Amino acid sequence: MKTNIKQELRTMWLAAVALFISIAFTVTIAFLFFFRSISLTAEQVRAAAPMTFGIILIITALFVAGYAVIRYITVIRPLGKINATLERVSAGDFSERLTEDGTYGNFAPLVKNINRMTGELETSALMKTDFISNVSHELKTPLAIINNYGTLLELDTITDEDRKEYAKSVTSASRRMSELISNILRMNRLENHPLEARREAFDLSAQLEECLLQYESVWEEKKIRLDLDIADEVEIESDAELLGLVWNNLLSNAFKFTETEGVVGVSLMADEQSVTVQVKDTGCGMDAETGKHIFDKFYQGDTSHAAQGNGLGLALVRRVIDLVDGEISVSSVLGEGTSFIVKIKK
Numbered sequence: 001m002k003t004n005i006k007q008e009l010r011t012m013w014l015a016a017v018a019l020f021i022s023i024a025f026t027v028t029i030a031f032l033f034f035f036r037s038i039s040l041t042a043e044q045v046r047a048a049a050p051m052t053f054g055i056i057l058i059i060t061a062l063f064v065a066g067y068a069v070i071r072y073i074t075v076i077r078p079l080g081k082i083n084a085t086l087e088r089v090s091a092g093d094f095s096e097r098l099t100e101d102g103t104y105g106n107f108a109p110l111v112k113n114i115n116r117m118t119g120e121l122e123t124s125a126l127m128k129t130d131f132i133s134n135v136s137h138e139l140k141t142p143l144a145i146i147n148n149y150g151t152l153l154e155l156d157t158i159t160d161e162d163r164k165e166y167a168k169s170v171t172s173a174s175r176r177m178s179e180l181i182s183n184i185l186r187m188n189r190l191e192n193h194p195l196e197a198r199r200e201a202f203d204l205s206a207q208l209e210e211c212l213l214q215y216e217s218v219w220e221e222k223k224i225r226l227d228l229d230i231a232d233e234v235e236i237e238s239d240a241e242l243l244g245l246v247w248n249n250l251l252s253n254a255f256k257f258t259e260t261e262g263v264v265g266v267s268l269m270a271d272e273q274s275v276t277v278q279v280k281d282t283g284c285g286m287d288a289e290t291g292k293h294i295f296d297k298f299y300q301g302d303t304s305h306a307a308q309g310n311g312l313g314l315a316l317v318r319r320v321i322d323l324v325d326g327e328i329s330v331s332s333v334l335g336e337g338t339s340f341i342v343k344i345k346k
């Protein structure tokens, strides 16, 4: 766009110089012809001089006025409008847009860029407000729990059993808050810093098995059967720390949304160029509408599990998959189960 404007300015200058030279040339030729055809005495020249001077003055004034009008229409007025709009934008009104119908002549590329910039500003302002209201909303519930159970714990009349129960609720609410804050910080790090995924060789099979082991207590408690098909010693070159976030989130979802005695399956397959990890479950599944939003920040489709987590897990997963240049797909049937497939280059 910058080069476009530069090019146009150069063309404008060339056109102006060419016009000036051709007018000067034509006028000179006309005068030469005129002087050849007449012979004037000194008296006549003196008599005609004031009139000639007056006419030249009028013609110059007309030219200057014409130039001023053209400059006002093509430069001053559009720049004034652009400036007024930019002043409103800088005061915080990001809904301002300039018309892109040719009104701004040579400034059209500038106008297009200004509109793009205000559009971006409007979106990020909306996202910021959304983000603040989502975080406040997510913090409210655990804070209310801590507040209520904390007050109950102060009573002398409660039994030991109740005290244990209330203390457990306080601990789990504070854990939820701390998870929320960790996820927000992770999201912030992944989104706002131009982070490059590291490329180092590591054993993906071992990483998947380690991640799985963290859920041992859950699968034992819920009597979930594991269906594992993890190829041995699959080595890839990627960012182990970031990919750890992906497996943890996919596994935590699979175990969370699968009821007692369900099945959670994890498989890892490798070919020459890539590896494919599948995490599937026989849990509650989701409808098509939920499926469209699962990667949005703070989106939680299944309200019965809303108290567990904040809907940031899959948003993080998507961001990591983009960073490591991978692919993720999901297929799900409501009431039957869900399957996530992640493909990464080796």
Ligand SMILES: Nc1ncnc2c1ncn2[C@@H]1O[C@H](COP(=O)(O)OP(=O)(O)OP(=O)(O)O)[C@@H](O)[C@H]1O
Pocket (backbone or CB within 6 Å): 183, 249, 253, 254, 257, 281, 283, 284, 285, 286, 290, 294, 295, 299, 300, 301, 302, 305, 306, 308, 309, 310, 311, 312, 313, 314, 315, 337, 338
């Ligand atoms: N395996 C799954 N089975 C059924 N629904 C799922 C599954 N995985 C994700 N979902 C749906 O997608 C939503 C978003 O998932 P995500 O992991 O982002 O959030 P969360 O698990 O609710 O919270 P968090 O990950 O922050 O603990 C879930 O609330 C759920 O509705």
Ligand SMILES: [Mg+2]
Pocket (backbone or CB within 6 Å): 249, 252, 253, 309, 312, 313, 314
């Ligand atoms: Mg999750």
